[in-house]
Amino acid sequence: MKHVLAVLVEDKPGVLTRVAGLFSRRGFNIDNIAVGETVSPGISRMTITVEGSETIIEQVVKQLHKLVNVIRVSNLSEEPSVMRELMLIKVNAEAGSRSDIQQIVETFRGKVVDVSPDSMIIEVTGNEEKMEAIKLLLNDFGIKEIVRTGKVALLRGSMVTRDS
């Protein structure tokens, strides 16, 4: 099963290497990772998607906790939470297919952010299923390139993942 971990870390040099190194040397697989600042200065938040059994995830969480720069680890998959990812897709778009593509994009509440004579860039945000669905539909036109940010997530309601 896939788990989404929110990892609050001190914003110190090498902290990403420490986290990534831990995953590789202990044989854990990172599906994707997104890093950015938080409301507290000096503290960054990593959202890490990792696949594994309950036992593996328990070890991942405990081993992450052992890193001195890691302040808090919480498993957002265990709580109701909102998860989103942003994807940019460059798709073949001759004049004749543009309106079909436009329709698909609207259905998925995406945005066209760039148009050239033979291609378009589409921006779409959402959860994993939505990404897969739009990819499938645009495949018919020929996808030239894809880039994804990796998942980010927040707990639903007023609960927060605290940094102290």
Next chain:
Amino acid sequence: MKKKMTKGAAMITSALQKEGVEIIFGYPGGAVLPLYDQLYDTPLRHLLVRHEQAAVHAADGYARVTGRPGVVFATSGPGATNLVTGIATAYMDSVPLVLITGQVPGAFIGTDAFQEADITGITLPVTKHNYLVKSAEQLPGILSEAFYLASTGRRGPVLIDVPKDVFDQEALFDYKIECEIPGYKPTYSGHAGQISRAVKAIRAAKKPVIFGGGGLIRSEASAALEKLVERAQIPVILTLMGLGAYPGDSALFLGMPGMHGSITANYALSEADLIIATGVRFDDRVTGKLDSFANHAKIIHIDIDPAEIGKNVQIDVPIVGDVKIVLEAILNKLQPGETSAWLKQIENWQKQHPMPGGLKSSGGALKPQQVIREISRLCGDNAIVATDVGQHQMWTAQHFIIREPRTFLSSGGLGTMGYGFPASIGAKLAAPDKKVICITGDGSFQMNIQELATAVNNRLDITIAIINNGYLGMVRQWQDIFYDRRYAYTRLEGNPDFIKVAEAYGATGMRACDEQEAAAAIELAMREKGPVVLDFVVEPEENVYPMVAPNRPINDIIIGGERS
């Protein structure tokens, strides 16, 4: 008023003094010159080794004996990379160290400058934490954190990499021993509910054993352990790292478990209905085949590192905390169960299965086990023994009676050949009044033999007992048992004359090929000043038994070639 500015190098030496450091193990070089220049003016003692790896092992031996962090200096590049094996050794065995390496000046970092190596990158997986210092302002905080991290929670090595120009930079020096690290809050007291469950389990158990490791020694838990054993009448099994936490000659001590453990210890773990695991990490050398490990037992696991609990074996009563504090809490509520029938059964096992080996061989060649038992007998109580890695290490664990914590030093987790001799140097400096013996092999000793210069130069009374069988004995034993006696490259042809080597360095040397010579050699070593090298030429193809083959259940034991 203008505040006083301090140079980076001076910050380091003052911090070491404030932390109560007495001795530094090290080796100078270009990038660390400003620090050595500063050190020259301080009362801090510096032990000059002949290879940086030996500096780490010596600091490690010092730390295991004193319980305080061992401190190492080395230069950038090769100086720093030579530390790596020693750091990994200390990391696996949870030994507190603070290592300070010089680095090329800040402006050169990342340019492949002369003697540049990314030592923080290299040591990331084998340190508890490490730092690359960017400016002298950071030094006081980093030094204080390094000592705090190394010596609290689960102990471990911490490395600080200091660019050469930072040693000469000036900044304000306001040193605080206490420090606050947001992501580091070790748990010391155990959870009260879990402690109550442990107490209940102990009261209900009919066949309990205590299974203890290095955590007992690191947390100074021996007194609490002895009380628990005495009051609840529970037998004790200690891992290699735990030896000495409970007296090795006590009736309730069953020996070491696992691959070369005692038969009684392995039977007891396999038959027990309760295992009280204290400061152990269920290493594969101990558990054998995991699926069949301790199938009848409920397991209480006490450890300061939450990640060890449930890592290899499922735990019924997990208790995160300092082993000593938790044992004391259990003692406060202890209600002993009824264990006499169990103790009777254990006594029978002990009678039926004494530790094999060491009987006289027919050809009159020396038996290694017998040499080790004789050294143990003549050393008495006041000794520290360090070992290298291999057959002699297992024989020492089996036959040398270790009575006190912090008197047995061995590389358990990493299994580092070359550890023993430098560790014994650190031990002698930590405890000058103790008799210090390094039991080593002809293979292991040659991995840090150059330290004879260090030992002679510092007039250290250390006995080095080489169990010389002319082989990489443990590897040869595996070739004997698992590879059809194909001794691929394990015969150590071209070994030097160890007596002449000793003498060339200015040490005393003596060879023993039979029992009489062995007795005379050991007696000489007890009297002689300075390092003494004893070359015991032993039965070349003696194997270590009992033995549990890798990934076999621990009650499936080979005794001298036969399965029990």
